[in-house]
Amino acid sequence: MPTPSTKGVDVTxxxxxxxxxxxxxxxxxxxxxxxxxxxxxxxAVFAGxxxxxxxxxxxxxxxxxxxxxxGVPFKIAAGASLVGVIATSNVAGRRYLxxxxxxxxxGLLLLVATALGALSGGYVAALLDAQVLSALFAVVLIGVAxxxxxxxxxxxxxxxPDAASLAAxxxxxxxxxxxxxxxxxxxxxxxxxxxxxxxxVPTMCGLLHVxxxxxxxxxxxxxxxxxxxxxxxxxxxxxxDPLIAAPVAxxxxxxxxxGSRLAPRVRVATLRLVFAGLCVVLAVQLILKxx
Amino acid sequence: MDPAASGVTAxxxxxxxxxxxxxxxxxxxxxxxRPQLSxxxxxxxxxxxxxxxxxxxxxxxxxxxxxxxxxxxALLATAxxxxxxDKRSVALALGLVALLITSVVLAAIQN
Numbered sequence: 001m002p003t004p005s006t007k008g009v010d011v012t013x014x015x016x017x018x019x020x021x022x023x024x025x026x027x028x029x030x031x032x033x034x035x036x037x038x039x040x041x042x043x044a045v046f047a048g049x050x051x052x053x054x055x056x057x058x059x060x061x062x063x064x065x066x067x068x069x070x071g072v073p074f075k076i077a078a079g080a081s082l083v084g085v086i087a088t089s090n091v092a093g094r095r096y097l098x099x100x101x102x103x104x105x106x107g108l109l110l111l112v113a114t115a116l117g118a119l120s121g122g123y124v125a126a127l128l129d130a131q132v133l134s135a136l137f138a139v140v141l142i143g144v145a146x147x148x149x150x151x152x153x154x155x156x157x158x159x160x161p162d163a164a165s166l167a168a169x170x171x172x173x174x175x176x177x178x179x180x181x182x183x184x185x186x187x188x189x190x191x192x193x194x195x196x197x198x199x200x201v202p203t204m205c206g207l208l209h210v211x212x213x214x215x216x217x218x219x220x221x222x223x224x225x226x227x228x229x230x231x232x233x234x235x236x237x238x239x240x241d242p243l244i245a246a247p248v249a250x251x252x253x254x255x256x257x258x259g260s261r262l263a264p265r266v267r268v269a270t271l272r273l274v275f276a277g278l279c280v281v282l283a284v285q286l287i288l289k290x291x
Numbered sequence: 292m293d294p295a296a297s298g299v300t301a302x303x304x305x306x307x308x309x310x311x312x313x314x315x316x317x318x319x320x321x322x323x324x325r326p327q328l329s330x331x332x333x334x335x336x337x338x339x340x341x342x343x344x345x346x347x348x349x350x351x352x353x354x355x356x357x358x359x360x361x362x363x364x365a366l367l368a369t370a371x372x373x374x375x376x377d378k379r380s381v382a383l384a385l386g387l388v389a390l391l392i393t394s395v396v397l398a399a400i401q402n
Contacts, residue, residue, distance in 0.1 A: 094301050104369060111383070112387065225362040225365075225387060232398065243348065245351075
């Protein structure tokens with residue numbers, strides 16, 4: 001087994017870039033040092049915390065952060081992020097389910113669309129160059145920054161009363177439109193390694209008049225199967241490295257829990273602006289890497 | 292809201308979460324405390340042997356595999372909960388499981 005190489009940590013720069021080592025026979029990148037495990041986990045905790053506070057998934061931060069700051073290849077980072085999405089969904093989705101907040105009949109229906117989209121995205125991601133995916137991710141980050149940076153919670157802006165009961169019945173045409181949008185959410189999930197909740201929740205609230213809390217709960221419940229659909233493709237192609245996915249999965253779960261505990265004590269409006277700024281910084285970093 | 296919430300799906304999600312967390316934490320702990328052991332990615336067929344040998348890569352691979360499989364098992368549990376209550380949800384849940392399995396098989400064949 002050849003000895004992997006590792007770039008040393010450059011203490012003169014603010015962000016260290018650490019080479020994640022040689023590619024294994026499966027085409028995955030192997031982390032070479034425990035420090036890299038901890039760094040990836042630390043990034044994931046941060047991403048999970050801020051994502052939970054702002055109401056978006058941690059994948060939006062994890063994928064570019066791993067790519068830009070740790071030098072993880074984009075597709076490996078996306079695969080790891082998908083595992084993190086599954087971990088969050090398994091844990092949080094179960095809590096929502098027990099509380100009776102998940103609309104499973106609706107969730108299963110939309111899940112067909114998102115899973116098909118995710119599978120398509122996963123297959124297409126394997127065909128596309130990583131630079132194309134990075135550029136697409138930068139565009140998505142800018143879009144999210146614009147949404148989140150605006151006043152009010154963009155996800156709940158489309159919501160009706162925060163009731164715990166099922167929404168008013170919706171028509172077939174709106175359901176078809178919702179499934180179409182869910183397919184796009186799934187495709188983005190498979191392509192970029194994000195959860196897709198930032199699309200699913202407004203879709204359920206705006207188009208299907210699902211109360212916000214139920215939309216969040218149902219979306220969280222759906223994300224696990226959506227991410228599982230595409231992550232299995234990543235794994236089969238050797239683009240899902242457990243040595244990076246493991247700390248990411250644990251870190252996101254820890255971060256999401258911390259975020260839920262911190263939420264009552266944080267000024268969310270300020271945090272949204274900080275998050276939007278962070279998205280812009282990461283988008284610029286992704287673009288600079290391409291140049 | 293949910294006509295068949297009997298707790299089976301929640302139990303499956305909890306079991307999957309606990310099992311994966313144990314494996315992932317164990318793998319990271321082994322990687323940090325016994326860095327001389329192999330961190331190489333482990334093929335699935337070698338997993339049981341490598342887990343017993345306390346190879347960190349095997350534990351991490353197992354944890355990730357359990358994470359990925361848990362949503363599919365939860366869908367099967369959902370199908371069982373909705374059996375006799377909502378045929379459409381049963382069909383959707385089973386169809387989704389078939390979709391997930393098919394995707395893995397197709398991806399493996401193409402490789």
